[in-house]
Amino acid sequence: LKRAAVLAGIAIAIAGCTVPGEGINPAPVPPADAGSPGSDGGAHDAGARKRTVMQRNPFGNVAETENLLWDGDFEWFSAFSDQYGWLAGSSAATLDFTFKDVRVGAACRSGIKCAGLAKKQLIAGIGVASQGNKIEASFWAHLEMGECPMVKAYLVGWYSKTDPDVLLHATAMIPDAEGWCHYDTIVDARQEKPLLLIQNMTGGDVVIDDAVVKKAPMTTSLLAAHGPLTAEAVAMIEDARAAVAKLRGPHDAPPNEARRAYERWKQR
Amino acid sequence: MSARRLTALGVGLDGAASGPKPRAAFVGALAIALGTSGAARAGTFDAAGDYRLADDAIATIDFTKAPERYIPADADASCQDPMFTAVMGDDAIEGGSYITLKVNSNCAERFLFPLPKKQASYRASVWMRHGALAANVFLGYADGSGLDDLSVQLTPTGRTTSDGWVELASNAFPADGTKLARAYLKVVDYASRAGVDVDAFEVREEGEFVAQKDCAGLGDPVCGAEQVCVYNRCVFGPAAVPVLPADVVKNDVVDVLESQVRLFFGGKLSRAEYLPDAIARFEKMREAKTAWEFWSLWAAGIHALHDWHTDTNMGIAGTVRAKHRLNVCFFEGDADRSHDTWPTEAGHADILVSHVGGDGTAGLHPGDRLLAVDGMPPLVWAASLAGSDWGFHIATDPAIEADLAEALGGPWWGGGLVIRYAHDITVLRCGANGDCNGIPETIAIADLPNDGSSPDVACDNRPLYHFDAANNPDPTKHYVFDTFFRGAIAGTDPSEKIYGMVWDTLWGANDPNSSVNAQISQAILDWKANARGVILDHRAGNGGTLDAATNLTRLVRPPGVVAVTRMPMEIAGFDGPKDAAEGLAIFDDAKALTPYNVGADDWAQDLPVALILHRDGSASDYMPYGMKGAPRVRLFGPHPTAGAFSTYIELRGWGPLYWQIASGDTIGADGSSLIGHGVVPDVVVLPKQSDLIAGKDTLFEAALAWVRQELTP
Numbered sequence: 001l002k003r004a005a006v007l008a009g010i011a012i013a014i015a016g017c018t019v020p021g022e023g024i025n026p027a028p029v030p031p032a033d034a035g036s037p038g039s040d041g042g043a044h045d046a047g048a049r050k051r052t053v054m055q056r057n058p059f060g061n062v063a064e065t066e067n068l069l070w071d072g073d074f075e076w077f078s079a080f081s082d083q084y085g086w087l088a089g090s091s092a093a094t095l096d097f098t099f100k101d102v103r104v105g106a107a108c109r110s111g112i113k114c115a116g117l118a119k120k121q122l123i124a125g126i127g128v129a130s131q132g133n134k135i136e137a138s139f140w141a142h143l144e145m146g147e148c149p150m151v152k153a154y155l156v157g158w159y160s161k162t163d164p165d166v167l168l169h170a171t172a173m174i175p176d177a178e179g180w181c182h183y184d185t186i187v188d189a190r191q192e193k194p195l196l197l198i199q200n201m202t203g204g205d206v207v208i209d210d211a212v213v214k215k216a217p218m219t220t221s222l223l224a225a226h227g228p229l230t231a232e233a234v235a236m237i238e239d240a241r242a243a244v245a246k247l248r249g250p251h252d253a254p255p256n257e258a259r260r261a262y263e264r265w266k267q268r
Numbered sequence: 269m270s271a272r273r274l275t276a277l278g279v280g281l282d283g284a285a286s287g288p289k290p291r292a293a294f295v296g297a298l299a300i301a302l303g304t305s306g307a308a309r310a311g312t313f314d315a316a317g318d319y320r321l322a323d324d325a326i327a328t329i330d331f332t333k334a335p336e337r338y339i340p341a342d343a344d345a346s347c348q349d350p351m352f353t354a355v356m357g358d359d360a361i362e363g364g365s366y367i368t369l370k371v372n373s374n375c376a377e378r379f380l381f382p383l384p385k386k387q388a389s390y391r392a393s394v395w396m397r398h399g400a401l402a403a404n405v406f407l408g409y410a411d412g413s414g415l416d417d418l419s420v421q422l423t424p425t426g427r428t429t430s431d432g433w434v435e436l437a438s439n440a441f442p443a444d445g446t447k448l449a450r451a452y453l454k455v456v457d458y459a460s461r462a463g464v465d466v467d468a469f470e471v472r473e474e475g476e477f478v479a480q481k482d483c484a485g486l487g488d489p490v491c492g493a494e495q496v497c498v499y500n501r502c503v504f505g506p507a508a509v510p511v512l513p514a515d516v517v518k519n520d521v522v523d524v525l526e527s528q529v530r531l532f533f534g535g536k537l538s539r540a541e542y543l544p545d546a547i548a549r550f551e552k553m554r555e556a557k558t559a560w561e562f563w564s565l566w567a568a569g570i571h572a573l574h575d576w577h578t579d580t581n582m583g584i585a586g587t588v589r590a591k592h593r594l595n596v597c598f599f600e601g602d603a604d605r606s607h608d609t610w611p612t613e614a615g616h617a618d619i620l621v622s623h624v625g626g627d628g629t630a631g632l633h634p635g636d637r638l639l640a641v642d643g644m645p646p647l648v649w650a651a652s653l654a655g656s657d658w659g660f661h662i663a664t665d666p667a668i669e670a671d672l673a674e675a676l677g678g679p680w681w682g683g684g685l686v687i688r689y690a691h692d693i694t695v696l697r698c699g700a701n702g703d704c705n706g707i708p709e710t711i712a713i714a715d716l717p718n719d720g721s722s723p724d725v726a727c728d729n730r731p732l733y734h735f736d737a738a739n740n741p742d743p744t745k746h747y748v749f750d751t752f753f754r755g756a757i758a759g760t761d762p763s764e765k766i767y768g769m770v771w772d773t774l775w776g777a778n779d780p781n782s783s784v785n786a787q788i789s790q791a792i793l794d795w796k797a798n799a800r801g802v803i804l805d806h807r808a809g810n811g812g813t814l815d816a817a818t819n820l821t822r823l824v825r826p827p828g829v830v831a832v833t834r835m836p837m838e839i840a841g842f843d844g845p846k847d848a849a850e851g852l853a854i855f856d857d858a859k860a861l862t863p864y865n866v867g868a869d870d871w872a873q874d875l876p877v878a879l880i881l882h883r884d885g886s887a888s889d890y891m892p893y894g895m896k897g898a899p900r901v902r903l904f905g906p907h908p909t910a911g912a913f914s915t916y917i918e919l920r921g922w923g924p925l926y927w928q929i930a931s932g933d934t935i936g937a938d939g940s941s942l943i944g945h946g947v948v949p950d951v952v953v954l955p956k957q958s959d960l961i962a963g964k965d966t967l968f969e970a971a972l973a974w975v976r977q978e979l980t981p
């Protein structure tokens with residue numbers, strides 16, 4: 001609450017600059033330093049302006065510092081990573097350390113980087129459990145077409161059905177004016193580390209950003225529908241569990257001549 | 269021996285202790301709520317949304333015409349033709365045109381720009397959109413200038429536009445324009461199949477010029493707080509790191525980086541022993557005033573986690589050329605021929621020359637002893653680099669120093685700590701008569717020539733190989749890496765049928781048909797069919813995947829589950845089982861879910877198998893753990909393995925800034941937590957100085973002797 005109040009004060013004080021603590025007001029509403037004397041540009045002229053300018057935090061959404069996902073806002077991704085905190089696959093059965101589709105810039109809800117998810121594709125965020133605590137799982141998705149529930153998301157146990165597999169709810173049926181859908185669900189305490197599975201069932205590309213899995217106050221009401229999932233969803237989740245089971249243990253690729261050549265190449 | 273000791277290690281990494289900064293304090297700095305520190309802006313946007321290059325920009329690249337390219341003389345043929353297209357369009361962020369960059373694999377585009385012929389400090393920036401852009405400014409100094417090249421990273425400032433443009437900028441960097449041969453913007457696109465748009469590159473004068481200075485090893489105060497002594501040259505740190513987070517978000521950035529280790533790092537021992545120190549170092553970041561100080565404190569915190577899987581890197585030494593050569597490998601040993609005059613340093617093994625290259629050896633030979641580095645015991649010196657060496661690497665087991673010993677020597681790409689950071693070394697040479705009790709000799713690194721035509725020798729803790737020459741790794745290189753070498757042991761009688769394997773990787777890739785698993789499986793078949801004894805030489809075990817470790821155990825034991833993996837971290841901030849009973853409960857719960865399976869029904873029940881270890885971690889911990897105790901197995905090594913019983917997750921900033929964090933633990937069938945507890949060899953034996961002088965391989969000889977007495981009838 002204190003942070004929110006302070007940030008609200010900032011927002012008022014600088015009237016138009018994007019708030020740095022982007023978790024509070026992460027939407028890339030382009031207030032544009034173009035209209036802010038002393039920063040970029042002169043008078044605001046929405047009719048003639050070809051673009052607006054915004055200030056993002058290049059270190060991402062730092063407002064949530066207890067995120068149980070390794071990298072919920074994708075800011076620490078690189079195409080050169082071998083073993084990153086998100087898995088990807090063309091199906092649940094092919095989930096692997098192959099996440100590569102990063103998006104950069106204004107397409108993202110916060111920070112500089114976010115994830116692209118082509119139609120029918122699936123990504124899975126690796127998290128940790130918080131035993132004895134209810135969990136709130138949320139993320140944002142930007143849709144090109146379709147309604148919010150066409151992005152399917154589940155919080156599932158990594159290994160087994162000890163914990164219920166939960167479908168995350170969209171908070172609205174249709175995207176907001178900027179094209180974003182918000183998904184936010186509170187689930188009961190879990191025993192196993194979770195996977196946040198997100199599947200694009202729309203007909204177009206989707207951008208994913210600001211995924212957060214965090215402890216929720218125990219007094220919070222559960223918002224998840226714990227009813228049975230569809231047979232198709234159950235099968236998909238089982239495939240995902242089988243895929244990640246293959247990834248257990250360490251992964252240390254050997255040094256080789258190619259790596260040394262790359263190191264030399266970097267020198268000039 | 270010199271009594272001089274380094275007392276100023278950790279340049280810029282150990283600032284004054286400070287507590288968290290009150291959040292409310294950031295209300296003051298609201299005028300420009302940037303995500304990065306208060307560097308002056310480059311260009312600005314006009315009312316129409318067009319970008320205007322800064323009035324005081326002293327260099328730009330004009331993308332309205334073909335920019336002047338630079339192609340290194342040794343560039344691959346695939347990198348010769350232009351790898352960009354010019355685009356004229358109103359969507360350019362500046363000037364009506366931009367380029368779309370799409371470079372070939374292992375290539376880059378380099379666009380030349382002029383800098384004034386004077387000594388000055390600059391800041392560079394460029395705009396990009398779609399995908400991502402690796403961008404750096406490269407300053408190439410003229411031959412004979414006496415200056416090292418400098419590569420300057422550009423990272424996001426946070427300024428973005430609604431149509432997708434993202435600004436990248438450098439920290440201020442020094443350039444001596446009077447001695448420059450060339451300056452160029454080097455760019456590589458990634459994360460976009462269609463390529464990345466690039467526009468509005470500009471360079472502005474900003475900051476104070478810092479001259480390159482020679483230095484005499486790490487900690488030389490001549491380098492000041494913002495530079496680090498690498499290869500006897502003060503290297504400008506800010507060139508290699510991202511911008512400093514602005515005051516209004518600095519605490520939050522620290523919170524996030526800190527939470528990554530608090531929530532996800534380690535297992536029982538590593539969290540208890542190492543995490544508090546790391547957190548304390550992270551806390552100092554809140555008071556950092558410069559980008560270099562901020563990120564250096566962060567790197568020191570990562571290294572304080574003291575874990576085999578936990579690393580960071582960012583390539584500060586990338587463009588600084590090694591000026592000297594020491595084509596020599598060291599390892600831990602027993603200096604039995606020189607203890608009379610130079611006793612073993614308490615708590616540390618002796619350091620001996622394992623093997624040397626064809627030249628550039630400073631006249632050192634196998635068996636010669638490294639007594640000191642910069643006046644300190646070699647392993648104490650190497651451990652002290654944790655606060656300064658961005659590539660610092662160490663075992664998780666607190667008692668194991670094999671990684672440090674191996675990294676002392678060798679080439680710049682595989683160790684080379686002495687050449688990179690030391691001022692001098694003190695050695696004790698052994699005479700041709702085997703006398704090692706002479707007078708120590710201190711060699712200044714600056715006196716070592718940087719010449720010779722022989723290959724760089726890699727350090728693999730193997731003084732010798734033991735197959736016929738055709739089957740051995742090349743002894744002039746020791747490049748084992750991801751190759752398997754097999755054969756009959758040379759010098760044994762054919763009737764003994766003693767075979768062996770030399771290899772370093774267990775990268776099975778969770779695929780039974782992978783190259784590694786296929787070779788292990790074939791070796792097992794061959795040995796079962798033909799061998800009466802086997803010697804496995806895995807003295808530079810780089811790890812890999814669990815399946816390959818399992819695969820090898822199929823040779824030596826019946827099926828079973830010897831441990832369970834719990835990784836990456838299962839429960840946020842889990843400090844490990846409180847006791848064996850809780851550990852056993854975890855083992856029982858996970859036995860069916862995440863077992864470390866070993867053995868096979870058709871294991872070779874009569875075949876003696878010796879496994880030689882030295883510097884082994886991760887899957888190369890699991891493999892000996894799974895073999896130990898098998899009826900016909902003996903492990904030979906100088907000390908336990910690294911105890912890296914976990915996996916890791918990689919995280920990267922923009923550009924070369926990289927880190928990975930170990931996460932999770934392994935619980936043995938007895939309920940014990942394994943992380944940080946290396947596998948203890950059955951036969952603990954150190955390489956002897958006397959054997960090295962005599963051309964013998966102590967560990968191998970011990971293994972061979974045991975196999976010979978145990979041969980299958």
